[in-house]
Amino acid sequence: MNILLAILVLGSIAALFGALLGYASVRFKVDADPIVDQLDALLPQTQCGQCGYPGCKPYAQAVADGEAINKCAPGGEDTIKKIADLMGVEVQPLDESHSQGDIAQSNRPKVAFVIEEDCIGCTKCIQACPVDAIIGAAKQMHTIIIDECTGCDLCVAPCPVDCIEMRELPDTIHNWQWDLASIPVKQLD
Amino acid sequence: MESVIERITRGHFWDFHGGIHPPQQKEITSSKPIKQLALPKQLIIPLQQHIGREGDLLVSVGDEVLKGQALTASTNPMVVPIHAPTSGTITGIKHSVIAHPSGLSQLCIFLDVDGEDKWRERHVCSDLSTLTNHQIIEKIADAGISGMGGAGFPTHIKANSKPDINFLIINGVECEPYITSDDLLMMEHSNGIVDGIKILDKLLNPAFILIAVEDNKPKAIKALQNATTDIEKIKVCSVPTKYPAGGEKQLIQMLTGQEVASGTLPINNGIVMQNVATCFAINEAVRHDTPLIKRVVTVTGQALAKPQNVWALLGTPVNFLLEQCALQPRENVKQPVIMGGPMMGFSVASDLVPIIKTSNCILAPSQKEMPSAFDNQSKEVECIRCGQCSDVCPSQLLPQELQWSAKAKDYPQLEKLNLSDCIECGACAYVCPSQIPLVHYYRIAKAEIRQQQQLDLKAEKAKVRFEARKLRLEKEKIARQEKHKKAAAARKAAMNKSTPEATGAKSAVAAALARVKAKKAAKDDSSDNNTAEHNQTVNEATTSVADDQKSQVDAAIARAKAKKKLKSDKSSLATPEKSTEQATTSSAKPATNNESPADAKKAKIAAAIAKAKAKKLNKGDEPAEQKNEPEALAENTKAINTDKASSSDKDNSTGNTSSPSHNDKKAKVAAAVAKAKEKAKIKAQSATQKESLPNDDNTIKEIDASEVSQIANTDDANTGDTTDKKAKIAAAIAKAKAKKLAKDNKSSQEVLDNKCSSKNNDETTKQTNEST
Numbered sequence: 013m014n015i016l017l018a019i020l021v022l023g024s025i026a027a028l029f030g031a032l033l034g035y036a037s038v039r040f041k042v043d044a045d046p047i048v049d050q051l052d053a054l055l056p057q058t059q060c061g062q063c064g065y066p067g068c069k070p071y072a073q074a075v076a077d078g079e080a081i082n083k084c085a086p087g088g089e090d091t092i093k094k095i096a097d098l099m100g101v102e103v104q105p106l107d108e109s110h111s112q113g114d115i116a117q118s119n120r121p122k123v124a125f126v127i128e129e130d131c132i133g134c135t136k137c138i139q140a141c142p143v144d145a146i147i148g149a150a151k152q153m154h155t156i157i158i159d160e161c162t163g164c165d166l167c168v169a170p171c172p173v174d175c176i177e178m179r180e181l182p183d184t185i186h187n188w189q190w191d192l193a194s195i196p197v198k199q200l201d
Numbered sequence: 202m203e204s205v206i207e208r209i210t211r212g213h214f215w216d217f218h219g220g221i222h223p224p225q226q227k228e229i230t231s232s233k234p235i236k237q238l239a240l241p242k243q244l245i246i247p248l249q250q251h252i253g254r255e256g257d258l259l260v261s262v263g264d265e266v267l268k269g270q271a272l273t274a275s276t277n278p279m280v281v282p283i284h285a286p287t288s289g290t291i292t293g294i295k296h297s298v299i300a301h302p303s304g305l306s307q308l309c310i311f312l313d314v315d316g317e318d319k320w321r322e323r324h325v326c327s328d329l330s331t332l333t334n335h336q337i338i339e340k341i342a343d344a345g346i347s348g349m350g351g352a353g354f355p356t357h358i359k360a361n362s363k364p365d366i367n368f369l370i371i372n373g374v375e376c377e378p379y380i381t382s383d384d385l386l387m388m389e390h391s392n393g394i395v396d397g398i399k400i401l402d403k404l405l406n407p408a409f410i411l412i413a414v415e416d417n418k419p420k421a422i423k424a425l426q427n428a429t430t431d432i433e434k435i436k437v438c439s440v441p442t443k444y445p446a447g448g449e450k451q452l453i454q455m456l457t458g459q460e461v462a463s464g465t466l467p468i469n470n471g472i473v474m475q476n477v478a479t480c481f482a483i484n485e486a487v488r489h490d491t492p493l494i495k496r497v498v499t500v501t502g503q504a505l506a507k508p509q510n511v512w513a514l515l516g517t518p519v520n521f522l523l524e525q526c527a528l529q530p531r532e533n534v535k536q537p538v539i540m541g542g543p544m545m546g547f548s549v550a551s552d553l554v555p556i557i558k559t560s561n562c563i564l565a566p567s568q569k570e571m572p573s574a575f576d577n578q579s580k581e582v583e584c585i586r587c588g589q590c591s592d593v594c595p596s597q598l599l600p601q602e603l604q605w606s607a608k609a610k611d612y613p614q615l616e617k618l619n620l621s622d623c624i625e626c627g628a629c630a631y632v633c634p635s636q637i638p639l640v641h642y643y644r645i646a647k648a649e650i651r652q653q654q655q656l657d658l659k660a661e662k663a664k665v666r667f668e669a670r671k672l673r674l675e676k677e678k679i680a681r682q683e684k685h686k687k688a689a690a691a692r693k694a695a696m697n698k699s700t701p702e703a704t705g706a707k708s709a710v711a712a713a714l715a716r717v718k719a720k721k722a723a724k725d726d727s728s729d730n731n732t733a734e735h736n737q738t739v740n741e742a743t744t745s746v747a748d749d750q751k752s753q754v755d756a757a758i759a760r761a762k763a764k765k766k767l768k769s770d771k772s773s774l775a776t777p778e779k780s781t782e783q784a785t786t787s788s789a790k791p792a793t794n795n796e797s798p799a800d801a802k803k804a805k806i807a808a809a810i811a812k813a814k815a816k817k818l819n820k821g822d823e824p825a826e827q828k829n830e831p832e833a834l835a836e837n838t839k840a841i842n843t844d845k846a847s848s849s850d851k852d853n854s855t856g857n858t859s860s861p862s863h864n865d866k867k868a869k870v871a872a873a874v875a876k877a878k879e880k881a882k883i884k885a886q887s888a889t890q891k892e893s894l895p896n897d898d899n900t901i902k903e904i905d906a907s908e909v910s911q912i913a914n915t916d917d918a919n920t921g922d923t924t925d926k927k928a929k930i931a932a933a934i935a936k937a938k939a940k941k942l943a944k945d946n947k948s949s950q951e952v953l954d955n956k957c958s959s960k961n962n963d964e965t966t967k968q969t970n971e972s973t
Contacts, residue, residue: 052664055660056656056660057659057660057661057663057664057667058660058663059663059667067667067671068664068667069664069667069668142667142670143663143666143667143670144666144669144670145666159659160662160663160666162659162660162663183303183305184305184307185299185301185303185305185307188301188303188305188648
């Protein structure tokens with residue numbers, strides 16, 4: 013009898029808490045996985061697809077689902093470190109197989125440049141651009157909005173006449189950085 | 202507020218945290234008047250001399266410009282125009298090293314001075330009251346005035362502040378060592394400065410105007426006091442000398458006791474601050490219509506023989522100023538030139554760096570004053586945590602903490618330590634016993650943080666654009682699918698419904714289908730017609746492909762007849778009428794055959810019968826020849842069937858009769874055989890013709906026959922599409938047979954001759970000879 017009573021009491025308590033938890037999970041449901049948004053915020057948003065995913069958000073989703081954290085070439089070591097901190101995993105060296113082009117080799121930001129006299133106006137690059145940074149229409153010369161270009165490289169391959177190339181942004185006083193090593197300014201004759 | 206004014210009138214001021222008292226070095230230049238310089242040969246005028254953006258060019262290379270003429274313009278409020286400092290010719294618009302610590306190049310206008318110094322037309326305004334505030338601000342903006350104290354913020358924006366202003370502070374502190382340009386300006390042009398202040402008073406209408414001057418400039422204070430005696434609103438404040446009292450936030454704290462919160466502007470506290478030189482420039486612009494084209498520059502340093510303040514046109518290269526002040530260069534070492542003061546200035550990268558609106562000092566220190574920057578580098582040692590930097594920091598920051606974080610590139614920590622509040626005054630570096638160039642570390646870190654912020658902004662923008670694009674593509678896809686679905690549904694509905702529109706659509710579809718069919722039929726027809734035309738005579742009425750086959754058969758029959766005729770002609774030359782009659786019937790016969798497709802079969806059967814009869818005839822000799830044409834049709838088959846060849850043809854005929862469905866093929870084979878035979882015959886005939894023409898009639902008949910055979914040949918060639926393959930096979934067989942026939946022909950001809958017992962016996966023997 014006592015055993016039955018104990019089972020009954022414990023069972024009813026279990027049912028009560030179960031119901032409570034069930035209600036809470038419905039009532040306080042979090043729509044999106046917040047870790048994905050946090051990861052997405054860490055990624056460089058070049059939308060270059062070098063990680064093998066069609067954009068930064070999908071890669072963030074994949075990392076949240078257990079994908080390797082070292083596939084973001086434009087982000088480099090910094091991003092890997094940040095992701096490792098967030099996910100609580102070991103920092104891994106950048107997976108070189110996911111870096112194509114010069115993006116990983118040089119820190120200098122690059123943007124696409126259309127050699128306008130060669131452009132035939134095929135609109136292939138416009139379709140490839142993940143951030144709509146190319147202006148143009150069929151049989152009209154195209155051009156890049158430099159301020160919007162993320163330097164992802166995706167427009168270079170589709171060009172049938174190879175008229176797009178990646179160029180480093182020139183040094184201006186707006187993006188110039190103080191460099192301790194150069195403080196003894198060389199005087200030109 | 203009253204207490205503030207009371208304190209100020211009593212000469213009591215607040216104090217800001219920290220600060221240093223470096224050696225003044227102002228006496229080098231403060232005792233000499235401002236010198237008017239000769240015009241330099243060339244001016245290099247950078248398009249951008251202030252914070253903001255460069256304007257759009259108004260001039261091009263080769264243009265003659267007058268003094269005061271605007272060179273750039275823009276409607277953007279953050280753009281300040283530049284003007285030609287003197288008259289001359291523009292010889293180039295290209296990149297040149299500018300007054301910036303980076304030593305980078307920017308677009309500059311190169312102006313070759315003509316020496317005439319000819320002004321553009323000016324409109325001097327004698328009465329300020331005739332101008333509205335808006336007009337005054339427009340004049341200030343058009344004159345290209347930006348803050349001349351150092352930051353270079355566009356003045357017309359600052360002078361257009363809307364909210365109630367408690368204090369307008371005129372900054373004449375000039376706390377940095379060596380610099381005396383504002384001091385001299387206040388001494389010599391106090392009235393002009395006060396007039397400028399009056400204009401600002403009109404625009405901003407502040408409660409009080411405070412002119413702050415350090416107490417180490419008694420002459421300037423005196424001059425300003427004399428100029429403002431009749432104005433109650435203006436107070437000239439002699440503030441204690443301490444570096445960096447001239448900093449905006451520090452001066453506000455000193456005068457009013459208020460602290461400007463981090464990340465906000467003084468305007469939030471109801472305070473506007475202007476430099477004295479800016480006030481002077483405002484007066485010049487508004488009253489005398491003189492744009493900002495020159496400024497007072499302190500050219501100083503112990504490397505100069507004649508250090509002094511000069512009126513320098515904007516764009517004057519540094520080397521010209523140094524020359525004018527008698528630079529005595531160091532031996533074997535490049536003379537370092539610093540633009541700005543020793544605390545906050547920077548080494549210029551080139552002697553050709555021009556004076557711009559914010560350049561207040563050119564410092565050419567001697568070896569003693571400032572050992573080479575290169576030697577300085579190696580002297581940095583580890584921080585000893587003495588804490589002196591924290592004591593002197595006017596912004597109450599923790600410089601040594603900042604330095605560690607900056608070295609570790611720990612930017613979040615730097616932001617936590619309020620690096621952005623650092624005014625880069627250099628006080629910490631000045632007192633540092635370890636000679637750590639602290640400010641440089643901060644500058645690097647600041648630039649990095651700014652860069653990172655820009656990247657973050659860009660990334661955010663890219664993200665938004667990426668998401669927007671994704672959304673758009675998705676929408677387009679859905680829209681497309683919906684459209685297809687709708688179109689499909691509409692089609693279906695149109696097919697099923699019997700509404701007028703639906704039936705209309707249906708009938709339209711049907712009509713289209715009908716059109717297509719008609720087109721196809723027409724095509725077939727035309728091709729048939731073409732073949733028919735080729736046929737010329739015999740098959741006028743050909744309308745279907747089946748007719749081709751029929752006609753083939755007919756042709757075979759015709760040929761057979763022709764042959765027979767030929768033979769019969771030979772045998773019975775005495776009756777030419779009959780033979781002609783035969784010819785006409787033979788040519789008429791195919792026509793009758795063409796009348797109905799069913800006749801084809803009959804004809805074939807008839808042909809088979811004929812063949813069989815011919816075989817019989819082969820034995821029965823003459824009687825067969827006297828029979829009617831149909832029976833005699835297969836005269837030449839009889840010829841083939843003589844002796845050994847008879848068995849194969851027998852198969853043929855039996856096949857024909859037993860299985861009419863295969864008649865087509867057989868008929869063709871027969872036709873081919875006939876064709877081949879005809880060829881052989883033609884050869885024989887041509888031989889006959891060549892040999893001799895003993896009988897005219899005979900030759901005519903022969904020609905007739907050959908004509909018929911030719912027609913038959915063309916008939917064969919024009920077999921329909923469907924029978925192409927068959928025809929080819931038949932042709933191959935025919936070829937094979939033809940070879941056989943070549944042999945047979947010889948024997949058959951002999952046999953024929955024998956049977957017919959013709960008169961032209963000799964001739965036929967010759968024919969056979971020829972054919973062999």
